[in-house]
Amino acid sequence: MSATGVGASVRRKEDLRFITGRGQYTDDINRHGQAYAYFLRSPHAHAEINRLDTAKAAKMPGVLAIYTGDDIAADKIGGLICGWMIHSKDGSPMKAGAHPALAQGKVRYVGDHVAVIIAETLAEARDASEMIKVDYKVLPAVVDMNDAVKQGAPVIHDVSGNNTVYNWHLGDKAATDAAFAKAKHITKLDLVNNRLVPNPMEPRAAVGDYEPGTESFTLYTTSQNPHVARLVLSAFIGIAAENKLRVIAPDVGGGFGSKIFIYAEETVCVWAAKKVGRPVKWTSDRSEAFLSDAHGRDHLTHAELALDEKGKTIGLRVHTKANLGAYLSTFSSSVPTYLYAPLLSGQYDIPAIYAEVDGVYTNTAPVDAYRGAGRPEATFVVERLIEIAARETHTDPAQFRLKNFIRSFPHQTPVIMAYDVGNYQASLEKALEMSDYRNIGKRKAASAREGKLRGIGISAYIEACGIAPSAAVGSLGAGVGLWESAEVRVNPIGTVEVLTGSHSHGQGHETTFAQLVSDRLGIPIDNVSIVHGDTDKVQMGMGTYGSRSGAVGMSAIFKALDKVIAKGKKVAAYCLEASAEDIDFKDGKFSVKGTDKDIDFGSVALQAYIAHKFNGQDLEPGLKEGAFWDPTNFTFPAGVHICEVEIDPETGVTRIDRWTAVDDFGRVINPMIVEGQVHGGIGQGVGQALCEGAYYDKSGQLITASFNDYCMPRADDLPSYNVGMTQTPCPSNPLGIKGCGEAGAIAAPPAVINAITDAVGHENVAMPATPLAVWRAAQNAVARKAAE
Amino acid sequence: MYQFTYHRVDSARKASNLAEKNEDAKFLAGGMTLLPTMKQRLASPSALIDLNSASEKLAGIEVKGRNIHIGAMTRHYDVANSKDVQEAIPALADLAGMIGDPAVRHRGTIGGSVANNDPAADYPSALLALNATIHTNKRKITADEFFTGLFETALEPGELITKIVFPVPSKAAYMKFPNPASRYAMVGVFVAKKGKDVRVTVTGAGSSGVFRAGKFEAALTAKFHVKSLEGISATAEGLNSDIHADAAYRAHLIGVMARRAVNKANGK
């Protein structure tokens, strides 16, 4: 292994500009003559707009234009779309209500977009917004899913009288019922998967620009997938033809899913740029982000696990209500269905599974993919059930898992997924060793002497990453294919630019992708640049989410590199006067087999471009190759996290004392970056488990609308992590990569809650396990002990 | 933020003169509370009178006999790190060190915090427990009279706090249970003993701001020991309830924090 090749912990190339404040984020981009947009948002969760009077506001200083839903409709700009069709059990298509970028007659959540004010300055736009008179007819709002589906609940979209988007199911109901009928033991559980606000460090932003000379638009925006944004804005929303619309996603400061989607604000900025004849900029402030970024999670679930007399898992049934908010965001429909239920087998051999999911409208912000997207929700259900089943049957939770793990591969689960490889017991055994699981009893006793409660919790998670085989997702309702593209451009003196359809917004692609190229071409890593995030530079690509950039994006680069090397061999053959079949390529040198004749990569590149040594008719000049990679299967990262907590029963404060993570990500390109992804993911998972929760009051006002009330995890909430790895290389891509971006966020929540419930001897503590919640549980535990 | 006129002054006198002329002007100290409120358009003063150039005169810590004088513009960081405060009233230095984060502690001032009287702020509990006196450009006000309700004080419009005078107690300690989100006090208990006088004050919990916990004071006056608090608990009535803590939990935490504060004050 070279110092900068695959497997080396190369320092991140991009960090120099990031940590010296030289990143170029969307808000850093300022176009000549730029104006500013401010969105007037609905203060009501549900209301009809009787009248919207902008006359007075339009006369305010600095105001260039005010647009409403009528203007956007008059221009035939389409509504925002949901790109994944889900069918209900009865075969009917999901009920997608219209989602105009600016409200047309009705608002459906607090923060919904009523009008946009474009002015010389942001302050002027905001001043003018206060002069707009909106006559609302306030309607009753519904925020609770159980209330939303009741008879007589306020109807949010006329297309769905009972606020239900779909009643979807997966699995074999009859087989599952049969398994339960013969079960020896049934574990039942009701769970809440708490709603989260994504909160990337950089809020969303957009600059729309229109060039009348070429009749073309440019949108600079905080996107994880600029090509998908262009496709949607062009083909569905109708801003302009694709060749007249350039989307640039420059440096992006975190996304966690929330920047996949095509939102109202970005759409309006690019559309309005032509209308006002000025570039239009909008940068979300934190308050707007809380209200209008797509939120994550928000499930209510009842789940049951059936065991036979030997304690083997024989059946699982799950009924989930998933809150989709007031409108269907871009991929929202797929998250609680195909990204969720197919993972309900976890790491376990469960012969029969049946899942029902009801997608529900409420008067709340749209809910869509957030780090892990469906898979954390599935893991939470499975790992809480497994833990409780072990406790109910008086089996050590580690032993219970070992007994039920899948042991042979490939393994077809009853819920679509075919797991290719894995070694679950290896990860568990290593994690048990690293966490000193054996001596937990001693540590519990030591804590008890200090008046503290100690608990340990295991989470054995699996996720489906590297999304995804295009034909497979197409058959499940996706509107797009989920391949990835790459182009490797070798310059005449042998430096390389890689144009990738993946997008880096914190993941470190500029380093890891360059490592792959450096490794395969045998050139210095500094000779490799990664280009991404600009639809004018980069060929169509699908972007970054679902831990796909390594497994799918790098596989496309790998394939393009194969082609570069093959072409290079042909050029080298001419230079070395040999036949191409006799050329070897190794360590940056092309050589003739069995001789000492060779030529280095840089010289071959030069020869390819000057084309002096060969006839341009026989061999095309140049050295540039492209590839598209369509995966043949999902990848299945899996592992075991063990959390150990100590609780102060007097206050309910939970301190995470130890954290062990053993993950199988297949082959690893840069262990340092992977470990960083694990740390960040656990941080977010611990955030969900201990701190974070978005709450609306009954009238639909977001109570947790700032960091004053929405509790983000801080450094001192988190422990130092003990991270280990096992490896079973993924067979479905040339690099053996499985993906690591979401694992921590998926694994962590059940590990924390299993540890807390172990400590308080209480079966259920809801997330977030705040001091208040844990104190109550500890009080109950003390009372129960006293009663016994 | 709405438009406003900005004034910079280099003395307390100039500040109060300006304030008298501008009815809805506001003093700007650290700006940690005032500026975010203005940015969110929740406050719209016609003028700001920036005290930061008057810091030389309005900031500073002095020991005078059995009292500590702290200028209104003294930053939380300076109180936390003052040798004089750490020696005379370590509980006060501790408290200042628990406010917000380093950026907030380097900007925020004691005068601003006290004038603002946020019901979850830390300082009010110290002023009330230590029986401090608030000096203004017009008069001296005892802490007992100063804090009059949620975000309300005895200050009149345009009245400027110049310094706070703290009598040095024989024993004192502050225990803070931070709100998990904001890290302001969800329940903060300050206990202080000076001669026979014992005070126990609670911040963060009361629906009308900082208050004295009479039952706890009476018990501790008899004997300043944690055992005196056995069986004594706060009632939930009049306490705040929100997503982070209901009134019953806050009442419980008052007892826990009080016992821990007494132990700490007793060096345990």
Ligand SMILES: Cc1cc2nc3c(=O)[nH]c(=O)nc-3n(C[C@H](O)[C@H](O)[C@H](O)COP(=O)(O)OP(=O)(O)OC[C@H]3O[C@@H](n4cnc5c(N)ncnc54)[C@H](O)[C@@H]3O)c2cc1C
């Ligand atoms: C992120 C964050 C976390 C925080 N955490 C805590 C915490 O844990 N505990 C805590 O107690 N506080 C906390 N605070 C508040 C902080 O302590 C502020 O310093 C304080 O509330 C206001 O002080 P300031 O100097 O910034 O005043 P400013 O914001 O400048 O002013 C506040 C108010 O006081 C008035 N004022 C200022 N000085 C005077 C004066 N000399 N005389 C009369 N009126 C005056 C102003 O006109 C204004 O109305 C936090 C603040 C932030 C932003």
